[in-house]
Amino acid sequence: MSAKAYHLNLLKASERVSSSPVRIRVMLPVLAMFAVAGAVVWWGSLLGRVLLARTSAQTLQTEIDTRKAAYADVMEKMNLANELESELEQLEYYRAGRNAYGGVLTSLAEVMPLKIQLTRLEIPQPPPQSLVPPGVLPGRPYTPLWGPTGNVESVSLVLAGRTPKETPIVTLMESLESDAFTNLVTIVKDPRRSDQSPKVRSIRQDASRRGEGSRMLAFEIEYRVKDRRFAK
Amino acid sequence: MNLQNMAPNAKRSLLITVVFGAAAVCIYLFAVVPSEGELARAKTELGEVQTRHEMMMRNLSGADKVKERLERINAGLDKFRAAVLAPSLESYAMGAKKLLDPLAAGAGLSETEYEELPLVALPVPKRLPVQLFARRPIRLVCRGSYQAAVSFLLRVEKEFPLVALQAMSITAQTDPLAQRVEFVFEWPAKGGRTKK
Numbered sequence: 001m002s003a004k005a006y007h008l009n010l011l012k013a014s015e016r017v018s019s020s021p022v023r024i025r026v027m028l029p030v031l032a033m034f035a036v037a038g039a040v041v042w043w044g045s046l047l048g049r050v051l052l053a054r055t056s057a058q059t060l061q062t063e064i065d066t067r068k069a070a071y072a073d074v075m076e077k078m079n080l081a082n083e084l085e086s087e088l089e090q091l092e093y094y095r096a097g098r099n100a101y102g103g104v105l106t107s108l109a110e111v112m113p114l115k116i117q118l119t120r121l122e123i124p125q126p127p128p129q130s131l132v133p134p135g136v137l138p139g140r141p142y143t144p145l146w147g148p149t150g151n152v153e154s155v156s157l158v159l160a161g162r163t164p165k166e167t168p169i170v171t172l173m174e175s176l177e178s179d180a181f182t183n184l185v186t187i188v189k190d191p192r193r194s195d196q197s198p199k200v201r202s203i204r205q206d207a208s209r210r211g212e213g214s215r216m217l218a219f220e221i222e223y224r225v226k227d228r229r230f231a232k
Numbered sequence: 233m234n235l236q237n238m239a240p241n242a243k244r245s246l247l248i249t250v251v252f253g254a255a256a257v258c259i260y261l262f263a264v265v266p267s268e269g270e271l272a273r274a275k276t277e278l279g280e281v282q283t284r285h286e287m288m289m290r291n292l293s294g295a296d297k298v299k300e301r302l303e304r305i306n307a308g309l310d311k312f313r314a315a316v317l318a319p320s321l322e323s324y325a326m327g328a329k330k331l332l333d334p335l336a337a338g339a340g341l342s343e344t345e346y347e348e349l350p351l352v353a354l355p356v357p358k359r360l361p362v363q364l365f366a367r368r369p370i371r372l373v374c375r376g377s378y379q380a381a382v383s384f385l386l387r388v389e390k391e392f393p394l395v396a397l398q399a400m401s402i403t404a405q406t407d408p409l410a411q412r413v414e415f416v417f418e419w420p421a422k423g424g425r426t427k428k
Contacts, residue, residue: 025241025242025245025246026245028245028246028249029245029248029249029252031249032248032249032250032251032252032253032256033248033252035252035253035256036252036255036256036259038256039255039256039259039260039263039264040259042260042264043259043263043264043267046264046267046268046270046271047267049271049274050267050270050271050274053271053274053275053277053278054274054277054278056278057274057277057278057281060278060281060282060284060285061281063285064281064284064285064288067288067292070292070295071288071291071292074291074292074294074295074298075291077295077298077299077302078291078298080302081298081301081302081305082359083361083362083363084302084305084306084309085301085305085359086357086359086360086361087309087361087363087365088305088308088309088312089357089359089361090354090355090356090357090361090364090365091309091312091365091420092308093354093355093357094312094354094365094367094394094396094420095312095394097396098394098396099396099397100389100397101385101389101397101400102382102385102386102388102389103386105381105382105385106382106386109378109379109382117404118378118402118404119403119404120401120402120403120404121378121400121401121402122399122400122401122402123397123399123400123401124399124401125398125399125416126398126399129352129353131353145353146353146356146360146364146424146426147353147354147355147356147364148353148355150355151355228396230354230355231355
């Protein structure tokens with residue numbers, strides 16, 4: 001057998017059927033090196049991203065620090081504006097709850113029938129305000145509310161007087177239904193309603209005086225007036 | 233597999249594989265994993281700073297609007313500040329007397345008598361202010377005719393647009409020119425403070 005006919009069969013049986021022509025003893029170290037290289041690149045990329053994030057954060061923080069004084073000033077103004085706006089809102093409630101009576105009382109003098117002698121005209125004071133929180137049992141200690149729970153205050157106008165007969169009262173009540181009054185004086189004629197207005201509280205023979213007075217009728221009528229609504 | 237019987241090339245290959253494999257694992261465990269954590273922290277930190285920065289820039293860009301808003305609110309408040317009843321000799325009744333007496337005298341009312349009544353709280357807005365405002369009622373009792381009383385009321389309503397009438401009564405007396413007239417006027421007033 002000549003030397004030319006010799007050949008070394010260095011492939012193992014498993015390698016002969018393998019798709020990879022490179023031997024495993026070569027591939028494994030190469031793969032391990034690639035793994036190291038990959039891990040290093042991964043690590044490098046992470047370090048780069050960390051550095052980038054830190055640098056960006058540092059840049060933004062520097063800008064924040066630079067504008068801190070201006071920002072504090074703006075924030076202070078914003079807080080002040082919010083506070084003052086709340087105060088203004090509460091004062092607007094006050095303004096909204098204001099009724100003007102001068103015009104109505106002037107008109108009342110004009111429509112008052114001659115036969116009526118007005119003895120009392122009254123816009124009664126509202127009931128005392130309660131600042132007790134709802135649900136507090138009587139006698140138990142409590143912290144008063146900052147303000148009332150409701151924002152509406154009912155107002156009424158009481159007219160009391162004397163007259164020789166009923167007709168002038170009717171005339172007066174009809175007059176109070178005119179446009180000069182209804183912007184302030186409420187007219188609800190349904191007697192089934194709780195907010196009926198006017199309500200004739202009393203009409204009786206005047207017993208306070210003798211002689212001429214005993215022939216007079218004393219009356220008292222209550223009108224509901226536009227509620228004082230303490231709201232915007 | 234016996235290492236003794238392995239060919240030198242195979243041994244070297246195995247050694248290199250083991251060394252590099254171990255190095256890769258070490259880099260992963262001791263460098264990559266901590267860096268991942270570091271990156272997460274840096275991102276969180278950056279996110280927080282970005283949020284603060286965005287908020288700051290947004291607020292700073294609205295500085296002019298805030299200034300305008302503050303001026304508008306102050307202008308609105310000035311009307312009320314001017315209307316708040318100032319005490320005279322530490323008495324609000326005296327303060328009211330100073331304001332109302334000239335009008336009462338002009339309208340023909342006499343024997344004026346002033347009395348300070350307890351403050352009445354106003355409803356509070358949703359955003360509770362530190363400084364609360366209230367209604368300060370002052371009772372005025374005087375004598376005069378119905379016309380004088382109404383004339384006085386009209387003058388008060390015209391001169392002091394923020395003074396409100398809380399209650400009133402005119403009670404007839406023998407002399408129609410000297411009826412008993414009672415008014416309860418209200419002024420806006422500083423109330424309590426919600427924070428010390």
